[in-house]
Amino acid sequence: MKWDHLNHCLKGATMSQAFTKAMARNIFYGGSLFFFLLFLALTFDTESALPDRDNRQAITEQVAMGKALWEKNDCIGCHTLLGEGAYFAPELGNVYKRFGSTDAIKAFIKGRPKDGIPGRRSMPQFNFSDEELDAIAAFLKYASEISNANWPPNIQG
């Protein structure tokens, strides 16, 4: 109803004096402040709920190293991770489940041809050391075990 009233006031050539600029300004400041505080409250609540969801107990030094490598090689520039990133290459949030093991992930990354595949998309050869491959695989395993409302809908990502 309030909304109808607002619309009514804004409509037409003669803006009703009932709705003044000062009122509009107050709605802006008051509304923004209120909803920003609500957002902070929800953020606070989210932070307190995260320990049961975000798989933080699995974040070892190796996983942290894997995340650093993930970033240092801009994996997000082609892939999605939990659905966010680029849409050029497969989702990796569930790749551990799709491939079935960290060994399969490592073998895939290691086996990429240096000069690509004629006519097709191909992941670059990054020449990772074994330690780095272990770290990346561990990071992807950790990511796959985050509790995220059963997304993606199926194993294909």
Next chain:
Amino acid sequence: MQYQSQRVAKPYFIAAIGLFVGQILFGLVMGLQYVMGDFLFPEIPFNVARMVHTNLLIVWLLFGFMGAAYYLVPEESERELVSPGLALAMFWIFLIAGALTIVGYLFVPYSTLADMTGNDILPTMGREFLEQPTITKLGIVVVALAFLYNIGFTILSGRKTVITLVLLTGLTGLAVFFLFSFYNPDNLVKDKFYWWWVVHLWVEGVWELILGSILSFVLIKTTGVDREVIEKWLYVIIAMTLITGIIGTGHHYYWIGTPEYWQWWGSIFSAMEPIPFFMMTVFAFNMVNRRRRNHPNKPAVLWALGTAVMAFLGAGVWGFLHTLAPVNYYTHGTQITAAHGHMAFYGAYVMIVLTMISYAMPMLRGREAANSGRSQVVEMWGFWLMTVSIVFITLFLTAAGILQAYLQRMSETPLPFMVVQDKIALFYWLREIAGVVFIIGLIVYVASFFVGSREPEATVNTAEA
């Protein structure tokens, strides 16, 4: 042009257009890589082209915002800028830092760039849209602070208008929320949660204040409608923007490990996010219909109306299309997202910067109010070619996205990602063709700056004819 210091806007606008051209070139490269996977591989892999495409976009829009601020603030505040010299110095610093970053992306492997720039000391790289080396990010902060000082003191020591106060609020928010780009915890969920405080609270929050402010300024100037009316609209629009958009951040918190209640908060509030955009459309058309004079710069009015319509379609309608949690469950991270991203960025932010450039550039180049009639016609061709082709890019990507979501996620026998990509290649080809039309439109647009420069300026009468 009433104030000398408004001139510093000109290099900002020129740089913005130059980087825009670069952005589109790399967009075409990526579009081709979607269907010819080995194109430029391994010299320019897709991720590098994408970084260049998106980072150039962000940087040129920032150039555009800053140029717009430097142009409109003196006029609104009725005084010269506090320091035009600082504005020019920051222009060169930002341009050189930006160019070096792009050169780094293109000529050095990304991991080497990370090592060279000491990413290990404060790791911030390798996250979508925030790929810049940490040192570049620090440079952005310095430029933003110097810019805010310049603009802020000019505004606060001059005539204060709603337009400048809203602009200052938006620009301050832009700087403040960018600081979250320095927070990069090992915890992936928290990383993603606060990453959106930069990305979402920028484009669906404070940037809309900047957009509203610039649009209001141009509408006051071109329609002559009473400032009181326009300012009241502006307040209501940006109130709705933040009332819906802040909690609307929740539409990014469905599937990243955050609690399920975000599906309710995000769905309900982001379903209302089209409201401010719809109001903006009604606002722009209302003001133009109630104009007290005809402005001789017709393209500027066209861009302003175009912004209102395309922002509503791209950000409002295409955003709503996939924002409800049960829909987003299937569309999250598909070409639907890409479709929305393209039309929303073009409609809201590309077009508002081009609106301002269209309005201000004739004066910055020594005209009274408008370019010659011939130049205006060419500019309007650029408008239509770019706008129609972005609509088609969006439609083709939407078709691709619907098929992708169905084949990969909804059908009885879900297919693997790359199998699906092959099946929808037709739509990627069509998108690339639309992209070629877009760059033709952009070339026509750029040409409008060189056509008819020696011819007399259009007046209201000649522009009517």
